[in-house]
Amino acid sequence: MSIWEYANPVKFMRSSGIALPWVVAGAALCTVTGLIWGFLTPEDYKQGATVKIIFIHVPAALMAINCWLMMLVASLIWLVRRHHVSALAAKAAAPVGAVMTLIALITGAIWGQPMWGTWWEWDPRLTSFLILFLFYLGYIALWQAVEDPDSAADLTGVLCLVGSVFALLSRYAVNFWNQGLHQGASLSVAPGERMSAVYRYPLYLTMLGFFLLFLALLLIRTRTEIRIRRVAALQAREARQ
Amino acid sequence: MIALLLRDLKLATRAGGGFGLGLAFFLIVCTLVPFGVGPEGEILARIAPGILWVGALLSCLLSLDRIFALDHEDGSLDLLATAPIPLEGAVAVKALAHWLTTGLPLTVAAPVFGVLLHLPPEAMLWLVVSLLIGTPALSMLGAFGAAITVGLRRGGLLLSLLVLPLYVPTLIFGAETVRAGSSALDPTTPLVFLAAITLLTGGLIPFAAAAALRINLR
Numbered sequence: 100m101s102i103w104e105y106a107n108p109v110k111f112m113r114s115s116g117i118a119l120p121w122v123v124a125g126a127a128l129c130t131v132t133g134l135i136w137g138f139l140t141p142e143d144y145k146q147g148a149t150v151k152i153i154f155i156h157v158p159a160a161l162m163a164i165n166c167w168l169m170m171l172v173a174s175l176i177w178l179v180r181r182h183h184v185s186a187l188a189a190k191a192a193a194p195v196g197a198v199m200t201l202i203a204l205i206t207g208a209i210w211g212q213p214m215w216g217t218w219w220e221w222d223p224r225l226t227s228f229l230i231l232f233l234f235y236l237g238y239i240a241l242w243q244a245v246e247d248p249d250s251a252a253d254l255t256g257v258l259c260l261v262g263s264v265f266a267l268l269s270r271y272a273v274n275f276w277n278q279g280l281h282q283g284a285s286l287s288v289a290p291g292e293r294m295s296a297v298y299r300y301p302l303y304l305t306m307l308g309f310f311l312l313f314l315a316l317l318l319i320r321t322r323t324e325i326r327i328r329r330v331a332a333l334q335a336r337e338a339r340q
Numbered sequence: 341m342i343a344l345l346l347r348d349l350k351l352a353t354r355a356g357g358g359f360g361l362g363l364a365f366f367l368i369v370c371t372l373v374p375f376g377v378g379p380e381g382e383i384l385a386r387i388a389p390g391i392l393w394v395g396a397l398l399s400c401l402l403s404l405d406r407i408f409a410l411d412h413e414d415g416s417l418d419l420l421a422t423a424p425i426p427l428e429g430a431v432a433v434k435a436l437a438h439w440l441t442t443g444l445p446l447t448v449a450a451p452v453f454g455v456l457l458h459l460p461p462e463a464m465l466w467l468v469v470s471l472l473i474g475t476p477a478l479s480m481l482g483a484f485g486a487a488i489t490v491g492l493r494r495g496g497l498l499l500s501l502l503v504l505p506l507y508v509p510t511l512i513f514g515a516e517t518v519r520a521g522s523s524a525l526d527p528t529t530p531l532v533f534l535a536a537i538t539l540l541t542g543g544l545i546p547f548a549a550a551a552a553l554r555i556n557l558r
Contacts, residue, residue, distance in 0.1 A: 233505040240501055244492050253555040254488050258502065261484060261548050265506045268537070272509040275533070276516060 106182035108325050115318045122315045129308030137301040152210045154301060158309035160203035163231065166196030166313065170238075171263050174256035184321065186252035187328070189259065190242055191320030195313060197235035204228055223274040230269045234262045248328070341425055341433050348437035351410075362399040362442045363449055369395035370453045381458045388457035389467070389518035395453070396446050396471060397478060397507055401500055404482040407438050408490045408553070417490070421557050427550040432542075435476075435483040435549075443475030459522065466521030466531075474514040474534045480541040481506045487549040491556040510537055 105111050137154035173189035176182060207225065208218045219225065241258055245251035373391050377383060411417040420430045450471050451464050459467065485503035489495035513534040520527035 230505055230508055233501075237498075237502045237505060240498055241488065244489075244495070244498050250555050250558065254552055257548055257552050257555070258488060261506070261545075264544075265509065269505070269508045269512075272512040272533075275530070276512045 103180070103182070106180070106184050108184055108328075111184050112322060112325060115322060119315065119318050119322075122311055122318060126308055126311035126315045129304055130312055131308075133301050133305035133308050137298075137305060140297050140301060149210055149213050150298070152206050153298070154305045156203060156206040156210060157302060158306045159199045159206065160228070161306060162309050162313050163196055163199040163203050163228070165310075166192050166199060167231065167234070167263070167266065169317075170196065170259055174259040177252055178256045178260075183252075183328075184325070186256070187324040188317065188321045189255070190252070191324050192317055193235055193239050193242070195316045195320065197232065197239065199309075199313070200228060200232045200235060204232065223270075223276070226273045227266075227270045230273075231266055234266055238262065341429055344420075344425075344430060344433050345437055348434055349440060360445075362403055363445055365399040365402055366395050366446060366449070366453060369398060370456050373457065385458040385460060385522070388454065388459040389463065389522060390515045391457060392450060392453060392459070392467060392518065393470075393474075393511055393515040396443075396450070396475065397511055399446065400442050400475065400478045400482060401503065403438065403442050404486050404503065405489070405496050405499055407434050407483050407486040409486070409495070412490050412556075417553070418557060421553065427553060428546040431483055431487065431549045431553065432546045435479045435546075438483065439476050439479035443471070443479055447471040447475060459518075462524070463518055463522030466527050467518045470514045470517040470527075470531060470534060473531065473538055474510050477510045477534075477538040477541045478507060480538075480545040481510075484545050484549040484552065487552040487556070490553065510534065513537065 105114060134154055137151055140151065142150070170189045170192050173185045173192070177186040177189065204225070207228075211220065212218050238255055238258060241255050242251055245254055370391065373387075374384060377387065408417060411420065421427055423430070447468055450467050454464055454467055482503055485499045485506070488502060489499045492498065513530040516530040517527045517534060520530060
């Protein structure tokens, strides 16, 4: 029994069908509890009530990056071992990642307006997220432009590999280009830089919630893609007869 | 490979190949900017490095779909794929031909456009050097984008959507070199990064582009 057995669409459909309700329930539970808990936290002495947006902003930003990482791994698996579920999972993940990036950008703008007095600043972190968003758009557009599904999977896979290298490169290039306004990592382990526990625990919970939410959306979308494939195959068979 | 290079160069220079088109486009961009931001010399001099680099990048983008599209239409791309030279080599040669017909003329003509935009004289050298080092990376990345979109209808818009994000690091370091040169700072650090990107793309992109071509020719 190896993990590759799940590359079989039938097996994947069965096991993901069993897992899906649990993942959805877990995502709903963690996200809702985390957000309510976060909303009830006391106001920050410096930032006031606006600090509460962190419970959406940080998990969304985290998942935006991890989603691209997941697409990279899925593309590699497709290019090397040619498991169709892997390519479809990468395809299914892209719009979710794009929306996560957009959420991070928009909540960041809403947070930045009262804090920095500006909606948008050409800061390294903000700029590299905008570029990441452009990469997502290009990736989704390429999936939709190529008609043959296997060629589309191959081309987007290659694009994802090259895009990853350049996304990373852009990240450091914009760092060099402009010094930042954005604060450092929210979850730094160094004492003194660490957030107080009041904010940290609900943040962990929303991060777990967003991860489960991503997983749930990914499973739903991948299952839909597999069903679309099946319908297309059945229609092709029908047309041949 | 040399025969292929000469063939591409001939095709580009003859028969309405759009050889001067990139340069003319660059000239128009540099003419339009003062109309947009006003004719004050100091403002123009401050934004000149960025405008010149963005202009070079856009005029490079303009001719990208020519790299593979015409050969794909008349079937010579299939011949290239079955030719004794590896497809990676063919991609590199075609990117080189693209650079010789767009990047190099841009580099040579850039000081003239720099004068139009009041670029300080001490930055001229850095402008030429940064374009000379940076534009091969633009051609290489463009060849990758062209290889991905070669078989597609309406590939042109998609090509720019795919390629422009890849151009970001090159643009940053290229413009930074010129900006440092015009404000008497040390421009070697961004220049070294720029050279690193060009070497990286020159070493890796032919493989990615050839893989994309093989998929499209399948």
